[in-house]
Amino acid sequence: MADLRLENVSKRFGDVQVINGVDFAAKHGEFVVFVGPSGCGKSTLLRLITGLEETGGGRIFIGGADVTGMKPSKRGVAMVFQSYALFPHMTVEDNIGFGLRLAKLPKEEIGRRVAEAARILQIEDLLERKPRQLSGGQRQRVAIGRSIIRDPKVFLFDEPLSNLDAALRVQMRLEIARLHKRLGATMIYVTHDQTEAMTLADRIVVINRGRIEQVGSPIDLYDHPANRFVSGFIGSPAMNFIDVNEHGPENCTSLGAGSASIELDGCQVAGATAIGIRPEHLELAGPEEGDFPATVEIIEKLGAESLVYLQFDGSDLPLTMRTSPEHPLCAGETVHVRFNKDRIHFFDRDGKILNRP
Amino acid sequence: MVDAAAIDRPLRDFNPWPAVIVVCLVCLAVLFLAPTLGVLLSSVKTTRDIAFGELWTIPDTLFLGNFGEVIANPAVHRYILNTILVTVPATAASIALGVFAGYVFSKLPFRGSDVLFLILVSGMFFPPQVILIPLFRLFNTMGLIDTLWPIIIVHTALGIPICTLLMRNFFATVPNALREAAILEGANEWQVLMRVALPLSLPAIAVLATLQFTWIWNDFLWPLIFTNSDEKRTIMIGIVNLKGQYSVAWGVQGALSLIASIPTLIVFLFFQRYFIKGMTMGAVKG
Amino acid sequence: MKGVRAGSRSPIFCGARRMEQSNRFWRTVLLAAPVAVFTVFVIWPLLSSFHYSFTNWNGFNREFDYVGFSNYAKIVTDKLFLNAAINTVIWMVAAILLPTLLGLGLALLIDSRVPGGTMFKSIFYLPICLSAVVVGQIWVWIYQPDWGLLNTVIGLVSGEEFRYPWLAKPDTALGSVIIAWAWQQTGLSMVIYLAGLTSIPEDLIEVCEIEGATAWQRIRMLIIPLLTPATVVVIALSVINSLKGFDILYIMTGGGPFHSSDTLAMHMYNESFKKYLMGYGSAISVVLFLIALTIIRIYFRQLRRVDEIYG
Ligand SMILES: Nc1ncnc2c1ncn2[C@@H]1O[C@H](COP(=O)(O)OP(=O)(O)O)[C@@H](O)[C@H]1O
Ligand SMILES: [Mg+2]
Numbered sequence: 010m011a012d013l014r015l016e017n018v019s020k021r022f023g024d025v026q027v028i029n030g031v032d033f034a035a036k037h038g039e040f041v042v043f044v045g046p047s048g049c050g051k052s053t054l055l056r057l058i059t060g061l062e063e064t065g066g067g068r069i070f071i072g073g074a075d076v077t078g079m080k081p082s083k084r085g086v087a088m089v090f091q092s093y094a095l096f097p098h099m100t101v102e103d104n105i106g107f108g109l110r111l112a113k114l115p116k117e118e119i120g121r122r123v124a125e126a127a128r129i130l131q132i133e134d135l136l137e138r139k140p141r142q143l144s145g146g147q148r149q150r151v152a153i154g155r156s157i158i159r160d161p162k163v164f165l166f167d168e169p170l171s172n173l174d175a176a177l178r179v180q181m182r183l184e185i186a187r188l189h190k191r192l193g194a195t196m197i198y199v200t201h202d203q204t205e206a207m208t209l210a211d212r213i214v215v216i217n218r219g220r221i222e223q224v225g226s227p228i229d230l231y232d233h234p235a236n237r238f239v240s241g242f243i244g245s246p247a248m249n250f251i252d253v254n255e256h257g258p259e260n261c262t263s264l265g266a267g268s269a270s271i272e273l274d275g276c277q278v279a280g281a282t283a284i285g286i287r288p289e290h291l292e293l294a295g296p297e298e299g300d301f302p303a304t305v306e307i308i309e310k311l312g313a314e315s316l317v318y319l320q321f322d323g324s325d326l327p328l329t330m331r332t333s334p335e336h337p338l339c340a341g342e343t344v345h346v347r348f349n350k351d352r353i354h355f356f357d358r359d360g361k362i363l364n365r366p
Numbered sequence: 367m368v369d370a371a372a373i374d375r376p377l378r379d380f381n382p383w384p385a386v387i388v389v390c391l392v393c394l395a396v397l398f399l400a401p402t403l404g405v406l407l408s409s410v411k412t413t414r415d416i417a418f419g420e421l422w423t424i425p426d427t428l429f430l431g432n433f434g435e436v437i438a439n440p441a442v443h444r445y446i447l448n449t450i451l452v453t454v455p456a457t458a459a460s461i462a463l464g465v466f467a468g469y470v471f472s473k474l475p476f477r478g479s480d481v482l483f484l485i486l487v488s489g490m491f492f493p494p495q496v497i498l499i500p501l502f503r504l505f506n507t508m509g510l511i512d513t514l515w516p517i518i519i520v521h522t523a524l525g526i527p528i529c530t531l532l533m534r535n536f537f538a539t540v541p542n543a544l545r546e547a548a549i550l551e552g553a554n555e556w557q558v559l560m561r562v563a564l565p566l567s568l569p570a571i572a573v574l575a576t577l578q579f580t581w582i583w584n585d586f587l588w589p590l591i592f593t594n595s596d597e598k599r600t601i602m603i604g605i606v607n608l609k610g611q612y613s614v615a616w617g618v619q620g621a622l623s624l625i626a627s628i629p630t631l632i633v634f635l636f637f638q639r640y641f642i643k644g645m646t647m648g649a650v651k652g
Numbered sequence: 653m654k655g656v657r658a659g660s661r662s663p664i665f666c667g668a669r670r671m672e673q674s675n676r677f678w679r680t681v682l683l684a685a686p687v688a689v690f691t692v693f694v695i696w697p698l699l700s701s702f703h704y705s706f707t708n709w710n711g712f713n714r715e716f717d718y719v720g721f722s723n724y725a726k727i728v729t730d731k732l733f734l735n736a737a738i739n740t741v742i743w744m745v746a747a748i749l750l751p752t753l754l755g756l757g758l759a760l761l762i763d764s765r766v767p768g769g770t771m772f773k774s775i776f777y778l779p780i781c782l783s784a785v786v787v788g789q790i791w792v793w794i795y796q797p798d799w800g801l802l803n804t805v806i807g808l809v810s811g812e813e814f815r816y817p818w819l820a821k822p823d824t825a826l827g828s829v830i831i832a833w834a835w836q837q838t839g840l841s842m843v844i845y846l847a848g849l850t851s852i853p854e855d856l857i858e859v860c861e862i863e864g865a866t867a868w869q870r871i872r873m874l875i876i877p878l879l880t881p882a883t884v885v886v887i888a889l890s891v892i893n894s895l896k897g898f899d900i901l902y903i904m905t906g907g908g909p910f911h912s913s914d915t916l917a918m919h920m921y922n923e924s925f926k927k928y929l930m931g932y933g934s935a936i937s938v939v940l941f942l943i944a945l946t947i948i949r950i951y952f953r954q955l956r957r958v959d960e961i962y963g
Contacts, residue, residue, distance in 0.1 A: 061858050082864025094855040098877040098961060108863035111873075139961065159863070383867070387766050394758065395775045401790040401835065402778060404801060408793065421793070422801055463686040470682045474675050486686070489694050491948050493896045495917045496941045499924055499934050500700035501693065502711070523693035526686050555678035584783030586899040591925065602785040606903065609789075616793070623786045634781040638774065641781070642843050 464529020755841025
């Protein structure tokens with residue numbers, strides 16, 4: 010049974026259609042990540058689910074019940090805000106127990122459940138402190154503590170890690186994954202960071218301009234993106250895109266690159282206007298096997314691998330290639346590059362994918 | 367399509383609160399407006415009507431005789447002129463001094479400037495009665511009692527705390543880099559203040575001008591202490607004085623009160639935003 | 653003169669020492685007038701008050717004698733002083749409670765995003781820009797025994813003629829003036845609270861919505877505690893303004909009847925400028941000063957505590 014189901018949900022602010030007919034269902038215990046560029050409507054979608062924002066159309070079901078138009082507190086959801094939204098005048102203990110105190114539960118039970126949540130999040134020592142006396146990571150834990158204590162049907166996270174520094178972000182990411190495993194609860198997690206999405210998600214929902222572009226597992230999205238937007242958004246460094254020449258030779262894809270062109274023999278998809286290829290599917294080759302010559306512009310040595318930024322000769326087409334660090338390359342050098350032809354994605358004029366590499 | 371979905375959306379629980387709140391607010395607003403309305407009504411009614419208990423009803427005809435009487439009274443002209451002669455220079459002077467001091471405290475701080483600043487600003491908190499007697503003696507010795515000078519001077523001096531506070535806080539938001547750039551261009555400090563900092567701080571000056579103007583125009587205590595002849599009275603004292611003269615001429619008093627409030631009402635109507643800002647920026651004058 | 657040259661030359665050509673010289677020059681020039689005016693007309697009189705409080709100056713003669721602590725001794729025995737002090741405390745307590753509670757209530761109502769919020773705000777705020785003289789006059793008419801609004805309304809409600817002279821009875825004079833004063837001050841508290849309300853982060857309110865707080869729980873557990881900084885300012889303003897409370901009393905009752913509405917400020921005025929006991933008046937003003945000083949110190953201590961929590 011689905012814990013969360015959205016049916017044709019939409020929302021507009023004034024003249025701007027921010028959410029556009031979203032259909033989606035999350036299974037029980039699933040970790041779903043909504044990812045998309047800033048301003049695409051992720052937060053709005055989350056706020057529609059919580060009920061903080063009234064839906065403009067469509068229905069929302071949580072735990073099988075239609076909650077459209079219901080008060081936020083009746084929906085059985087908990088939300089962790091990007092800003093943590095901790096009450097500055099309350100101790101950590103009171104912050105975590107806030108919802109239970111509102112519900113007028115007995116003091117002992119509140120104390121017991123707060124202690125339990127604090128133990129899970131390893132903040133037992135901080136219970137007497139005020140939020141101002143906590144570090145960013147600790148505040149984040151308190152905010153999560155406040156959400157888990159109510160045993161909600163669905164957890165909602167709105168970019169919870171974006172206020173943390175890089176190292177802490179990686180650590181908290183792991184902890185959230187651990188927490189999910191431990192609680193086994195349905196979690197909806199919003200981020201603009203595709204790395205976060207890839208590492209955390211059971212399923213990713215890619216959103217662009219208020220619409221769902223694609224839903225799938227991280228690997229699925231990476232290997233089989235449905236369109237050019239998803240291809241470009243998922244994966245770092247991003248996929249390389251090259252336009253296809255309209256009047257290329259038969260049975261061959263001719264790629265336009267300024268004055269010169271690249272001919273890919275024996276590989277053609279009707280109607281393709283552009284191709285995409287991931288950096289790891291470009292490889293160095295000898296002058297004979299190579300599909301095209303290119304100049305090495307910059308090499309980023311990351312240790313385990315190197316990222317090579319190439320300039321196809323006679324054009325300003327930038328390409329990124331992922332290589333093993335053993336290759337002795339230096340900037341300015343001319344190399345020959347080969348396409349892994351099985352892994353080329355073909356896109357039509359509208360950006361829809363045409364093949365399944 | 368979206369609209370169709372919107373129609374079959376289940377209705378939200380009916381929320382009666384906004385209606386209740388509006389009703390509460392309207393009742394309170396009527397309560398709050400009633401006194402002001404009373405003055406308005408009295409000014410367009412004859413004293414006879416008022417005496418017969420007709421003050422609080424909406425009149426059928428507007429009686430403008432009260433205004434005529436007030437406007438024709440040369441004493442009123444003098445009161446208003448005196449008030450302007452006090453308010454305008456004192457407002458300008460206190461703001462100018464506040465600008466100077468505020469600039470130094472924010473852009474040219476020195477050792478001990480914090481303490482000096484605190485001393486200046488704390489002047490805001492003390493009841494004016496504390497300095498009443500020595501000032502009276504001082505101006506008496508200088509032979510300035512029953513002139514407008516002591517009023518102007520005291521309002522200037524008592525305006526320094528608030529003006530310094532607001533200007534310092536405002537200048538603090540003007541980037542230091544602007545001052546440094548101007549100085550590298552060859553400007554001296556005076557030019558930086560007049561050509562760079564001041565044009566940027568017009569909003570703060572508007573706040574202070576509205577605040578000081580209202581406060582000085584409405585003041586009652588200082589003219590009461592420092593003037594005693596009718597020639598030198600300001601309008602607020604004039605209202606009280608004329609009360610004796612007209613004894614039970616309530617309609618005339620109403621018209622006079624209204625006329626005396628017009629300048630501050632205009633300031634309130636057009637500069638309300640600045641006014642509120644000044645009041646909430648830690649101002650204590652009320 | 654030397655300073656002028658140093659200051660007007662372009663600092664590009666002077667060293668850091670020259671720069672500091674120029675700064676010192678401009679500091680002096682700019683601070684001279686404000687500091688001089690403030691010192692002569694505020695600080696010096698303040699200190700002189702202490703001086704005069706040990707004299708028997710009568711306000712006319714140049715000369716006076718030093719009378720030691722006798723003015724202060726008089727304060728202790730002066731029944732009218734005690735009466736004025738009690739009235740000042742009553743005035744202050746009412747001045748804290750009425751405008752603060754009313755202002756908070758109004759701010760909460762207006763902040764609930766009802767239509768016409770700006771208009772309501774202006775209406776409640778309007779009295780602030782009226783002078784004490786005009787406000788006093790308005791309220792004198794409201795309390796007027798024969799045709800005042802209050803008696804008229806009571807008459808209408810009860811159905812029989814009502815002619816109570818509110819301001820002329822010792823029992824009700826002070827209270828009546830306090831109401832008038834609260835009417836004027838409430839708008840100030842309201843705008844300060846409104847400013848405080850806008851500084852409460854939206855997401856905290858949203859947490860309340862998600863966690864299912866009722867409106868009352870939200871106000872009690874979240875909004876009022878978070879408005880503490882605003883409350884500190886409002887209370888400080890109320891206390892300080894109430895210490896100054898003079899104009900409106902002077903207009904409405906003149907401290908009467910039978911000193912029933914005297915405050916310390918009023919008492920000080922009467923002793924100094926009616927009885928011409930300037931020495932005694934100075935002693936009263938010194939007491940006023942010390943009270944104000946104590947309150948200000950408490951205020952700043954609270955402000956620092958609040959800052960630590962809400963900063
Ligand atoms: N209350 C609002 N009123 C008007 N426009 C809004 C409101 N909230 C969000 N928007 C607009 O809706 C779009 C989506 O916002 P949001 O959901 O916050 O994006 P995201 O969280 O994906 O960055 C943005 O263009 C934003 O400007
Ligand atoms: Mg967002």
